[in-house]
Amino acid sequence: xxxxxxxxxxxxxxxxxxxxxxxxxxxxxxxxxxxxxxxxxxxxxxxxxxxxxxxxxxxxxxxxxxxxxxxxxxxxxxxxxxxxxxxxxxxxxxxxxxxxxxxxxxxxxxxxxxxxxxxxxxxxxxxxxxxxxxxxxxxxxxx
Amino acid sequence: xxxxxxxxxxxxxxxxxxxxxxxxxxxxxxxxxxxxxxxxxxxxxxxxxxxxxxxxxxxxxxxxxxxxxxxxxxxxxxxxxxxxxxxxxxxxxxxxxxxxxxxxxxxxxxxxxxxxxxxxxxxxxxxxxxxxxxxxxxxxxxxxxxxxxxxxxxxxxxxxxxxxxxxxxxxxxxxxxxxxxxxxxxxxxxxxxxxxxxxxxxxxxxxxxxxxxxxxxxxxxxxxxxxxxxxxxxxxxxxxxxxxxxxxxxxxxxxxxxxxxxxxxxxxxxxxxxxxxxxxxxxxxxxxxxxxxxxxxxxxxxxxxxxxxxxxxxxxxxxxxxxxxxxxxxxxxxxxxxxxxxxxxxxxxxxxxxxxxxxxxxxxxxxxxxxxxxxxxxxxxxxxxxxxxxxxxxxxxxxxxxxxxxxxxxxxxxxxxxxxxxxxxxxxxxxxx
Numbered sequence: 001x002x003x004x005x006x007x008x009x010x011x012x013x014x015x016x017x018x019x020x021x022x023x024x025x026x027x028x029x030x031x032x033x034x035x036x037x038x039x040x041x042x043x044x045x046x047x048x049x050x051x052x053x054x055x056x057x058x059x060x061x062x063x064x065x066x067x068x069x070x071x072x073x074x075x076x077x078x079x080x081x082x083x084x085x086x087x088x089x090x091x092x093x094x095x096x097x098x099x100x101x102x103x104x105x106x107x108x109x110x111x112x113x114x115x116x117x118x119x120x121x122x123x124x125x126x127x128x129x130x131x132x133x134x135x136x137x138x139x140x141x142x143x
Numbered sequence: 144x145x146x147x148x149x150x151x152x153x154x155x156x157x158x159x160x161x162x163x164x165x166x167x168x169x170x171x172x173x174x175x176x177x178x179x180x181x182x183x184x185x186x187x188x189x190x191x192x193x194x195x196x197x198x199x200x201x202x203x204x205x206x207x208x209x210x211x212x213x214x215x216x217x218x219x220x221x222x223x224x225x226x227x228x229x230x231x232x233x234x235x236x237x238x239x240x241x242x243x244x245x246x247x248x249x250x251x252x253x254x255x256x257x258x259x260x261x262x263x264x265x266x267x268x269x270x271x272x273x274x275x276x277x278x279x280x281x282x283x284x285x286x287x288x289x290x291x292x293x294x295x296x297x298x299x300x301x302x303x304x305x306x307x308x309x310x311x312x313x314x315x316x317x318x319x320x321x322x323x324x325x326x327x328x329x330x331x332x333x334x335x336x337x338x339x340x341x342x343x344x345x346x347x348x349x350x351x352x353x354x355x356x357x358x359x360x361x362x363x364x365x366x367x368x369x370x371x372x373x374x375x376x377x378x379x380x381x382x383x384x385x386x387x388x389x390x391x392x393x394x395x396x397x398x399x400x401x402x403x404x405x406x407x408x409x410x411x412x413x414x415x416x417x418x419x420x421x422x423x424x425x426x427x428x429x430x431x432x433x434x435x436x437x438x439x440x441x442x443x444x445x446x447x448x449x450x451x452x453x454x455x456x457x458x459x460x461x462x463x464x465x466x467x468x469x470x471x472x473x474x475x476x477x478x479x480x481x482x483x484x485x486x487x488x489x490x491x492x493x494x495x496x497x498x499x500x501x502x503x504x505x506x507x508x509x510x511x512x513x514x515x516x517x518x519x520x521x522x523x524x525x526x527x528x529x530x531x532x533x534x535x536x537x538x539x540x541x542x543x544x545x546x547x548x549x550x551x552x553x554x555x556x557x558x559x560x561x562x563x564x565x566x567x568x569x570x571x572x573x574x575x576x
Binding site: 037046 | 519520521524525526527528531532535553554555556557558559
């Protein structure tokens with residue numbers, strides 16, 4: 001039920017994003033979704049890619065600090081209030097969203113949102129219990 | 144003007160005879176009372192009775208900061224604890240501070256030497272002395288305070304910090320003498336300007352600045368901005384505290400070191416050989432009247448030179464030139480002594496932090512800044528911003544708690560900190576002094 005995401009530490013200086021995307025492109029890795037968290041001093045780039053292990057190793061070889069984290073991809077009805085009902089279900093069970101970002105492609109007419117929760121397993125339980133669709137990693141990487 | 148004319152102008156032959164008598168006496172005392180010195184002298188095959196002239200001082204071994212650390216906290220004290228009336232401490236090279244103890248007579252001596260220093264700087268009874276050196280374990284605050292009281296001046300024990308209040312008090316209380324670090328004086332000048340206070344309208348006449356290195360250019364800037372005569376003072380807690388040496392206002396050409404209590408030498412820091420008058424090297428001081436913790440040939444690590452040329456002020460005591468650096472890696476940041484090894488020990492103590500770090504020191508708006516760059520490896524890294532921000536805050540807090548110096552921690556990518564062959568470069572000091 002979980003999706004593997006890689007996160008990369010980057011200093012706030014010019015050319016770092018270009019460098020990372022160049023390394024991934026040269027290795028034939030396709031970026032499926034991304035989010036960049038930035039502070040005044042540093043940033044964290046989070047990526048969903050089609051080949052997690054390869055992406056991790058090529059970036060490490062180039063001296064980047066890379067971590068792998070488990071996140072969840074949820075299908076969100078593409079209509080007003082779609083995201084809101086998911087968040088309400090989570091709030092009722094007191095599950096905290098650490099961060100979230102949207103996936104580029106649609107899945108069966110629905111939007112796809114990547115979530116990072118403080119308690120991933122509990123979130124899966126809540127979401128499936130409330131009838132929401134969670135996407136498998138394999139499906140997502142090849143979408 | 145003198146505080147103790149007889150001793151401050153003692154002709155050199157009489158001064159040297161007094162030094163020899165006091166040196167022989169202190170050597171007998173440390174040999175009898177401090178096991179460290181007895182063992183050290185025996186190892187070097189020298190006994191107090193072998194010292195028959197001031198030149199024989201060169202036969203004695205040095206005392207170092209490491210020796211003080213090995214004897215932590217009281218191992219080098221030469222007086223029993225029931226005679227110690229005050230304890231001060233300064234930064235050691237790692238977690239533990241360097242501890243010094245004073246007998247009642249040591250405090251009396253310190254007060255007199257500080258009073259002499261005030262007079263040499265142009266202060267007198269009737270002055271209102273605004274003492275912005277920190278009060279506490281640091282010797283600056285209390286050292287200047289006791290000297291000011293001995294002189295009979297009115298002392299305002301304001302200590303450091305809270306600059307707006309400092310300026311208000313200077314204005315309202317009519318302070319005439321300011322004591323603080325040179326960089327803090329310039330910071331005050333800027334704050335005053337922002338507050339619309341004109342230093343030219345204040346009664347300040349003299350500023351006595353020390354605890355960190357400064358330059359002639361900075362003197363010019365301070366004198367112009369604060370409208371006072373800026374005087375350089377030197378001291379270190381191991382030897383006594385502030386008032387070991389001071390410039391006279393008449394010449395402002397080198398700092399008179401109170402030779403009836405201290406014997407200065409300049410050595411080559413690599414070979415330990417004594418250098419001739421005027422040559423630049425490391426200052427070594429022997430305390431000849433101290434009771435609490437007398438130190439024999441203490442290596443200060445401060446780089447300077449010595450001159451015995453007569454001075455226009457009439458004092459017969461030798462002068463050291465402005466300190467121009469250190470023979471070790473100690474940094475002085477806003478008056479606080481910081482060794483890179485101390486920061487390394489703190490970083491290692493924070494779980495997971497690999498000690499790949501770099502200290503960047505700068506001076507921005509007249510205040511020293513310290514940036515601690517730490518490389519983020521996989522053990523430290525998180526996909527959550529708050530975890531990394533917490534790490535940076537923890538580094539800042541622990542350095543502040545342990546060393547008393549404010550820094551900003553910056554997380555950097557691995558391998559961004561340059562590695563040279565052998566010893567890594569740990570410090571970049573961008574300050575232009």
